[in-house]
Structures are given as C-alpha cells and as structure tokens.
Amino acid sequence: MHQLTYLSGQFLLAMPGMADSRFDHAIIAMCAHDEGGALGIGVGATIDGIGFHTLLDQFEIPHGEAPDAPVHYGGPVEPRRGFVLHSHDWQGQDSVDVSGRWVLSSTVDVLRAIADGTGPKRWIVALGYAGWDAGQLEQELREPGCWFTVGGERDILFDVEPDHRWQAAFGTAGIDPRQLVTGGGTA
Numbered sequence: 001m002h003q004l005t006y007l008s009g010q011f012l013l014a015m016p017g018m019a020d021s022r023f024d025h026a027i028i029a030m031c032a033h034d035e036g037g038a039l040g041i042g043v044g045a046t047i048d049g050i051g052f053h054t055l056l057d058q059f060e061i062p063h064g065e066a067p068d069a070p071v072h073y074g075g076p077v078e079p080r081r082g083f084v085l086h087s088h089d090w091q092g093q094d095s096v097d098v099s100g101r102w103v104l105s106s107t108v109d110v111l112r113a114i115a116d117g118t119g120p121k122r123w124i125v126a127l128g129y130a131g132w133d134a135g136q137l138e139q140e141l142r143e144p145g146c147w148f149t150v151g152g153e154r155d156i157l158f159d160v161e162p163d164h165r166w167q168a169a170f171g172t173a174g175i176d177p178r179q180l181v182t183g184g185g186t187a
Contacts, residue, residue, distance in 0.1 A: 006033040007137075009099025011156070011169045012040055012130075013148045016180045022076050027166045028130050029085055029152055031096070031104045038132040041083050041104070043124060043157060044166045046070035052125055055082060056115055059108055065117040072162060074126030082127055084110045085157065086120035101152045122158040148173075 007030040014026040028040035051068040074083055084105045088097070090113060095105040103120070113119030132140070140146045150173050160168045170177040 007038065007149055008033045009101040010152045011150050013150065013166060013169055013177075015145045015148055016177060017145055019146075023130075025166045026130075027169050028075070029098075029102070029157060031085075031098050033137065035134060037134050038137045040130045041072070041074045041085055041126045042128070042130060043072055043074075043085070043126065044162055045073045046162050047073050047127060050127070052114075055125065056111060059111060061108075061112055061115050064115040066115040069125065070162065072124055072126035074128040075130035077129050077131045079128035081129070082106065082111075082125060083129060084114075084120075084123050084125050086110070086123035087154075087158070088120075090118075090120035099152070101154055102157060122154075124157070148175075 010030050012026075012028040012030055014023040018024060018026070025044060026042055027044035029043050030038065030040040032039040047070070050071045052066055052071060053063050053068040055071065056063055056066065085102050086105065088103055090110070091103065092105050092107055092109045092113070094107050095103050095110070098104055110119060110123075114123060141149075148170070150169050153169070153172055156165055156168050156172070167177055
C-alpha cells in the first residue's frame with residue numbers, strides 16, 4: 001500500500017523545462033499540505049518595483065526600523081494577498097507554525113511588528129501564493145519533469161539571495177541543476 005507523504009515544511013523545486021512558465025526556476029516554501037490540497041509561497045523571485053516600504057505605505061504604517069526589503073512573487077493565486085514567512089521568535093494571533101521550520105503569518109499585525117522593531121528577526125514578505133486542490137499536487141509530482149522536493153532549510157530561506165535559492169536548494173540533495181535535462185530520450 002502506498003503511503004502519501006505530505007510536504008509541509010519542505011521546498012518544492014520546479015524542474016528545468018517546467019511546462020508552466022509562471023514556475024520557471026520556482027522554489028516554493030510549502031506551508032500546508034494534506035488530503036484537502038496544498039498551499040505554498042514562492043521564495044525565488046521578487047516583484048520589480050515593490051519593496052516592503054510600499055506595503056507599509058498601503059496600510060499607513062510608519063517604516064520605523066524596517067528595511068525596504070524586496071517583496072517576493074508568492075504565486076499566481078490572489079496576487080494582492082500578502083504573506084510573511086518568518087522565524088519562530090514572533091507569533092501573532094493567526095500565525096501558523098510550519099513543521100517547526102518557519103512560521104507563516106498573513107495579518108497586518110506582523111507588518112506593524114516588523115516596522116516597530118518588535119517582530120521576527122528573520123522574515124520575507126510575499127504577495128500571492130501557489131495553491132493546489134485535493135490530489136492536484138500529487139498528480140503533478142507523478143509527472144516527469146515537473147517538481148522535485150527537498151527539506152525546507154531555514155538558512156536557504158532566510159540567508160540566501162532569492163535568485164540563488166533554487167540552485168542552493170537542489171544543492172542540499174547533491175544535485176547541480178545545470179546538469180539536469182529538460183526532456184527524456186529513447187534507447
């Protein structure tokens with residue numbers, strides 16, 4: 001009997017040649033996955049022209065101590081909805097621990113806490129998310145050349161620059177993604 005493995009707390013990495021161009025070189029921090037579906041936040045690409053201060057301005061929150069960090073492209077679903085992935089040193093009312101690896105918060109209180117210097121020490125902000133209905137991600141995982149999974153290392157999430165995270169995450173599995181091919185052959 002096949003046992004389903006859920007991916008919360010792991011990274012979902014787009015394979016080279018992924019058919020959906022929205023996920024080219026994507027690294028998705030998986031935040032929820034169960035029999036009902038899955039939700040992840042893209043952490044490998046930032047949105048040009050939008051920094052953290054822009055988001056604070058939209059909520060009329062003074063910038064305070066917050067750096068104008070880049071805002072990540074979290075995914076194509078609800079692209080105006082914000083999320084913060086952060087360290088465990090701060091918890092809001094609706095914060096969700098993700099398999100002991102990081103915390104997901106999506107309310108304005110985390111933005112205020114970051115701005116006033118009382119929030120988490122390590123954080124990234126994203127707009128949008130990647131979502132899958134029940135069974136959809138499992139089907140995609142069975143398709144060749146679609147997704148690869150590795151453990152969700154906090155250091156990659158918080159210490160590696162966004163455009164290097166995809167390659168660094170493959171590296172945790174001992175894989176150089178430049179050596180991967182985009183299609184199969186015949187023998």
